[in-house]
Amino acid sequence: MSELTVNHLLGIKYLQPEDINLIFETADHFKEVINRPIKKVPSLRDITIANIFFENSTRTKLSFELAQKRLSADVISFSAAQSSVKKGETLIDTVNNILSMKVDMVVMRHSNPGAAYFLSKNVKASIINAGDGAHEHPTQALLDSYSIREKLGDVAGKKVVIVGDILHSRVALSNIFALQMQGAEVKVCGPNSLIPKHIESLGVKVEPNLRKALAWCDVANMLRVQNERMDVNYFPSTREYAQQYGLDKELLDSLDKEIVIMHPGPINRGVEITSDVADSKQSVILNQVENGVAIRMAVIYLLASKIK
């Protein structure tokens, strides 16, 4: 297969397993490119991409911008805080105004779940979802799976536990879809108040005990507690959360096998993960960041090749 089955990347749930394979194979080539002395290829020199971020982002935005620039695309970036959105403009109007400037592709982060899907139905451009509320964050899930594949050889058959704030996490949902599509087994672990009801309906088991979850898994993906999405208190205190669901070196060393530690960032050191774990040799957190650029180059390249 040499072509994606989709024209937009709105979520992992819209992809086929072959799409993920194609993205990974293409990312392998781009990973080699970004390790060259000169890290740029001219493929997308006639493509213009708008990065529209209605929510804060450091890593994802930088990673997308870098991926686009490595592919020689023209890039415009836009943050909602400094825009006419504050003056009451609608999402479709904002994006259509940007598209009038002959933009071919839009990368969007938005706080409303489904915003990217909505946009794809209403504007003429290829849309990449860079996170829509607590719904999906497909490129993060792709780079997470890619990092597991790189570290362990394959995703199929691996046991992955996602720890922390599952309720508010788009990373968790996209990861569950991506890992299951590739044949991995997934458990979630966290305080009851942060585990969505009926999550078992996705084929995911819940393990409330962190030690048991870690003893079971090959890979632990430690998520950040998303205080900005919490309107009430979901647990008594950060200290108590860290004691029950934080991963420290002592716990990690007490396991009878070496598990891989992942984190989508930004890390709250000392809360979900301690510094010595984040910086340990079992951690692939910085590999995830490097792989993020290669994965995003692959997604952008493959979607751009479908723009007529």
Add this chain to the structure above:
Amino acid sequence: MSQKILLTSKEVNIILHRLACQLIEKHLDFSDTILIGLQPRGSFLAKRLAKILKEEYQIATIQMGLLDITFFRDDFRRGEKPLEANKTEIDFIVEDKKVVFIDDVLYTGRSIRSALTAIQSFGRPAEIELLVLIDRRFSRHLPIQPDYRGRQVDAINDEKVKVCWIENDGEDAVYLDTTTQNKST
């Protein structure tokens, strides 16, 4: 399918040895020379030439790499299907080296133009030469000519030159296929 043989296994072998000798004449001990096979099909020819140079002409060290030009092509989004990349294997820089591009067929010259851009990612070579097994005359879109050529062929545009290698296709041979559209460059 209408197919005519252009080169037999024996002729391919003679030509490979002649090309190897021409390379030695120019590059002597190959200390400053790098052979670059262009992916995918040029890699077979590059590996074969390197083997002949080492085993039959006792050139001690041959530095060789494989270059994929997919992301540097000028027809992105212009074809029906996306362009599929191959692996680039160049773990050295080419700064101030004599680079020899190696490909099986020279047709429009567009692949070579892409390769000239792509190689810059690995440094600024002192010079670049081009070696091809088959030079399709009268088909060029760009002012690019080979420095070393195996055989010159006058094929018309809808004929396809097919180069077979024993390690990939089961035999060494070159065919002229007159039934398929030629998309190769």
